[in-house]
Amino acid sequence: MFKIGAMEMDGTVAQPLTKIIKPSYGWMPIRLDAIWAHRELLYFLVWRDIKVRYKQTLLGVLWTVLQPLMLMVAFSIFFGRLAKVPSDGLPYPVFTFCALIPWQLFSQALTQASNSLVTNDRLITKVYFPRLVIPLSAVLSGLVDFLIAFIILLTLMIYYGISPTSALWTIPIFVLLAVVSALAVGLWLSALNVRYRDVRYTIPFITQFWLFVSPVAYPSSIVPEPWGWVYALNPMAGVIEGFRWALLGKTEGPGSELVLSFAVVVALFIGGLYYFRRMEKTFADVV
Amino acid sequence: MSHIAIRAEGLSKFYRIGGRERYYTLRDSLARSFTVPFRWFRNGRQPAAVDCQSPVNPTLRSVNGNAQFIWALKDVSFEVKQGEVVGVIGRNGAGKSTLLKILAEITEPTTGWAEIRGRVGSLLEVGTGFHPELTGRENIYLNGAILGMKKAEINHKFDEIVAFAEIEKFLDTPVKHYSSGMYMRLAFSVAAHLEPEILLVDEVLAVGDAAFQKKCLGKMGDVANEGRTVIFVSHNLAAIAQSCEHGVLIHEGCVKKQGRINEVVQEYIGAAATSGSCVEPTAVEHVTGLNGIQVRKVKLVNGLADSFSVLWKQPLHLTIDIEVTKPLHNISFGLGVATLDGVAIFTVHNTDLSNELWSLAPGVYQISVKVHNQLRAGMYNLILGAHEAIAKTSIFYIPDAIRLEVATPTDAQDLYFEHNAGIVNGSSTWMLSNHLQGTSGDCMLISR
Numbered sequence: 075m076f077k078i079g080a081m082e083m084d085g086t087v088a089q090p091l092t093k094i095i096k097p098s099y100g101w102m103p104i105r106l107d108a109i110w111a112h113r114e115l116l117y118f119l120v121w122r123d124i125k126v127r128y129k130q131t132l133l134g135v136l137w138t139v140l141q142p143l144m145l146m147v148a149f150s151i152f153f154g155r156l157a158k159v160p161s162d163g164l165p166y167p168v169f170t171f172c173a174l175i176p177w178q179l180f181s182q183a184l185t186q187a188s189n190s191l192v193t194n195d196r197l198i199t200k201v202y203f204p205r206l207v208i209p210l211s212a213v214l215s216g217l218v219d220f221l222i223a224f225i226i227l228l229t230l231m232i233y234y235g236i237s238p239t240s241a242l243w244t245i246p247i248f249v250l251l252a253v254v255s256a257l258a259v260g261l262w263l264s265a266l267n268v269r270y271r272d273v274r275y276t277i278p279f280i281t282q283f284w285l286f287v288s289p290v291a292y293p294s295s296i297v298p299e300p301w302g303w304v305y306a307l308n309p310m311a312g313v314i315e316g317f318r319w320a321l322l323g324k325t326e327g328p329g330s331e332l333v334l335s336f337a338v339v340v341a342l343f344i345g346g347l348y349y350f351r352r353m354e355k356t357f358a359d360v361v
Numbered sequence: 362m363s364h365i366a367i368r369a370e371g372l373s374k375f376y377r378i379g380g381r382e383r384y385y386t387l388r389d390s391l392a393r394s395f396t397v398p399f400r401w402f403r404n405g406r407q408p409a410a411v412d413c414q415s416p417v418n419p420t421l422r423s424v425n426g427n428a429q430f431i432w433a434l435k436d437v438s439f440e441v442k443q444g445e446v447v448g449v450i451g452r453n454g455a456g457k458s459t460l461l462k463i464l465a466e467i468t469e470p471t472t473g474w475a476e477i478r479g480r481v482g483s484l485l486e487v488g489t490g491f492h493p494e495l496t497g498r499e500n501i502y503l504n505g506a507i508l509g510m511k512k513a514e515i516n517h518k519f520d521e522i523v524a525f526a527e528i529e530k531f532l533d534t535p536v537k538h539y540s541s542g543m544y545m546r547l548a549f550s551v552a553a554h555l556e557p558e559i560l561l562v563d564e565v566l567a568v569g570d571a572a573f574q575k576k577c578l579g580k581m582g583d584v585a586n587e588g589r590t591v592i593f594v595s596h597n598l599a600a601i602a603q604s605c606e607h608g609v610l611i612h613e614g615c616v617k618k619q620g621r622i623n624e625v626v627q628e629y630i631g632a633a634a635t636s637g638s639c640v641e642p643t644a645v646e647h648v649t650g651l652n653g654i655q656v657r658k659v660k661l662v663n664g665l666a667d668s669f670s671v672l673w674k675q676p677l678h679l680t681i682d683i684e685v686t687k688p689l690h691n692i693s694f695g696l697g698v699a700t701l702d703g704v705a706i707f708t709v710h711n712t713d714l715s716n717e718l719w720s721l722a723p724g725v726y727q728i729s730v731k732v733h734n735q736l737r738a739g740m741y742n743l744i745l746g747a748h749e750a751i752a753k754t755s756i757f758y759i760p761d762a763i764r765l766e767v768a769t770p771t772d773a774q775d776l777y778f779e780h781n782a783g784i785v786n787g788s789s790t791w792m793l794s795n796h797l798q799g800t801s802g803d804c805m806l807i808s809r
Contacts, residue, residue, distance in 0.1 A: 095475040097474075117506075196486075197490050200467070202483065358468045
């Protein structure tokens with residue numbers, strides 16, 4: 075009572091915050107303001123993931139670059155040297171590494187986001203906050219790994235004497251597309267994972283499958299013409315070709331296919347947001 | 362205008378048994394969609410409010426594999442005024458925590474609504490989100506953010522939090538190297554510095570050593586004096602009575618009483634005290650089925666003046682009248698004593714010494730049992746059960762119907778209570794020898 079009186083007197087808060095708790099039905103509006111209000115929590119969760127990720131490992135942050143580097147070596151030998159997969163006239167190692175970097179960002183983000191709700195079950199059952207913060211933080215924490223790997227890519231380009239094109243400034247757009255794609259799929263899978271633990275076992279398969287349908291080991295130019303637009307339904311095709319175009323400068327710039335990729339991602343993302351919102355209220359009871 | 366901080370109207374929450382809904386595999390889901398109509402047919406009656414977290418023998422409960430449903434909360438309505446400190450009491454599984462979870466927006470009510478005026482902070486667990494690999498310093502920030510504090514706020518209170526937790530020296534040590542006491546102190550300290558207008562607290566005082574508990578209670582008292590609204594769930598009746606003015610008693614999901622804390626605590630203890638030296642368990646109180654035995658009457662033979670209470674150090678002498686409705690073989694009877702908040706103290710079985718299982722033809726029987734009693738004065742829960750020992754199936758199980766009181770000795774000058782703590786009486790024999798004077802100087806001190 076004292077508090078209310080005081081607040082009314084100095085006029086800063088006329089009425090205390092009032093909220094109604096009641097059962098909700100059907101589709102809920104997306105509360106972006108609630109996410110914004112919890113931005114500090116988002117920051118701390120990302121910070122925690124980054125801090126903890128390589129604790130008590132021998133190689134630490136080296137793991138970030140080791141994985142794509144090893145894959146690059148394997149791909150270069152088997153696809154580049156032995157299978158003679160074309161690489162748009164670029165040295166095969168840099169051609170494939172340039173794709174592995176955004177690919178790793180995407181697949182890590184997707185995996186982390188999909189498992190995020192289940193691994194953070196303690197938070198979900200004991201504290202209230204918009205649950206969207208959890209997959210969001212899982213996706214964002216992958217960006218630091220990406221930055222480190224990106225520096226290695228630049229080093230590799232220097233080694234091969236390739237300089238980035240003037241379209242370098244478009245890289246953030248492609249990074250954004252990769253992250254939003256991962257989040258879009260991650261939202262669906264994380265919400266499903268809470269109820270159906272089958273999802274946990276599907277995720278490695280999904281990422282592996284997706285790797286093969288993305289132009290990581292091969293250029294998308296080998297996809298015959300009438301199928302080009304079908305291929306563009308995979309947003310990672312646009313992201314990877316975008317990276318090669320902006321950094322290595324040998325392939326054609328992304329065109330109308332990229333618009334299709336964006337459309338697919340946006341549709342998937344908005345659908346994912348609403349599905350997540352709808353399922354959110356049951357997480358604490360089911361997880 | 363009324364200064365109501367929380368108003369709840371008809372809050373109800375429906376769960377599948379086990380307190381949480383289980384998760385499904387897709388295959389289950391498909392299978393269920395075919396069997397749902399049949400199951401509704403079978404379990405057609407109203408779901409009963411059942412205590413689903415019985416501490417003593419949880420396995421007995423899932424014996425019949427059918428899905429069971431419970432109303433964890435049923436039509437709960439109450440009001441809390443601004444600045445009130447309200448204690449919520451009730452037995453294990455009565456729905457106290459579910460109520461807090463609904464008010465904290467962690468889970469939604471199935472029906473009903475609540476209106477909350479003010480910024481809510483919830484403390485359902487101390488140390489939520491603590492990461493073992495992070496240092497004390499890092500965890501203060503992480504946990505603070507999870508509990509809803511702003512970074513600036515944590516910066517501001519950082520020194521206070523560290524000082525309260527008494528962990529200055531270990532601030533930069535990963536908390537996985539902390540002792541459990543240090544860990545809990547740090548966790549509570551962060552939580553104690555949360556400053557919302559409405560604070561929801563669940564069972565957090567069950568942490569740390571006695572001295573730290575006292576300090577926490579002091580801190581809770583401060584919170585109350587600052588004019589904040591607090592809802593406080595605990596089994597610790599002393600703590601509740603000390604820090605709350607008002608109370609709500611929840612019994613099987615329903616509000617049984619609300620009002621001044623003393624009256625509510627009285628009601629709770631009163632409900633616990635069974636009147637008379639006999640108890641006649643109802644069919645409902647036989648939690649697992651009536652598979653051939655129904656308990657008619659439980660009598661405390663040496664009970665004090667028409668009550669189900671026994672004097673301290675006196676053995677429990679019980680007679681149990683049962684009716685057997687079908688032939689039974691290899692039956693083992695058991696009896697247990699638990700604290701009111703569900704901590705099992707001991708169990709005994711008729712097979713403990715003899716290993717002899719009983720076979721029973723239909724009819725009426727009386728079982729007589731004497732139990733050595735080391736319980737300290739207080740209220741306890743007497744649990745009865747029987748199972749078929751070969752197939753390990755439950756015959757009956759009564760976890761929550763009989764309250765046993767162990768009465769304080771009348772000769773209150775007894776130093777034992779003043780000096781000793783715990784749930785049970787210890788007994789010990791002490792010797793003191795003076796080695797310098799040889800063995801002749803031995804003296805015996807106390808034998809209990």
